Amino acid sequence: MQTYKIPISVLVIIHTTDLQVLLLERADHPGYWQSVTGSQELNETLEQTAAREVKEETGLITDDYALSNWHIQNRYQLYEEWRWRYPPGVTHNTEHVFGLELPTTRPVVISTREHLSYSWVPWQEAIDKVFSPSNAQAIRILANRQKSAASSAEK
Template sequence: MGTKIPVSVLVVIHTADLRVLLLERADHPGFWQSVTGSVDRVDEPLAETCRREVLEETGIDAADHVLTDWHLQNRYEIYPHWRHRYPEGVTQNTEHVFGLLVPDTVPVMLAPREHLAYAWLPWEDAAGRCFSWSNAEAIRSLPARAGAGRPGGANRQHP
């Protein structure tokens, strides 16, 4: 059994015109997702986890862009084929959702052990390609989140 902590982040990397970066998993070809990753230690701040995972998986330095906590948590069952990474008896994970606004489709440097390919897609296409329901749902919420603060949009907490 592993030692992975069942607390993770999901980072939806997107442009202002709602193009979303997706990554194809190396361990499951055909499975596309946003950046994800678990905290390294129980006291690691979630924003730090986001910055670390984004840099490791894409080469993008999140400190150069706008990282926003969406204040959204998902709790889900860990797929049986990945449970060996966690302590014995752990079957649930809590995922915290963040957005990372980048100015354009910035260059990506994949971690070859983790991902095979990447694509910048319109949000609708990205949501349809995700294998994870929580990832797809987060991407589907992007237009409303991006519209906040615009004329006719909801009030916005963060830029």
């Protein structure tokens, strides 16, 4: 019996204080780079989903760093090639954006079932490298959030 994904997911932008962004290359689609993503499981909060996906995809434990819910939702049409993972008739997903800040880059342990490799890249390069428009937009928001925080600290 097929178990379908819930059409609610998280996007977790893992980044350093100086805005290096962790990107993962998809195993099922070489050349497609992304941040950590994943679907919510039954009876899981969004925060639990984000923590689980980060651990599964990178080996990082979110309790060791600053995980924040950005309270941003993106609703988008599912790519045709991945719709079979969802219940029949489901065409859209709602994605919730989180950030995970680390003090510096560090090695991660990727899930080889899901990813081929990882790379830490400057935020400007990450925007151009990710395949998902919502992922690129979240990285732009990250840069703006950091600029706003720096500006507030100077006042």
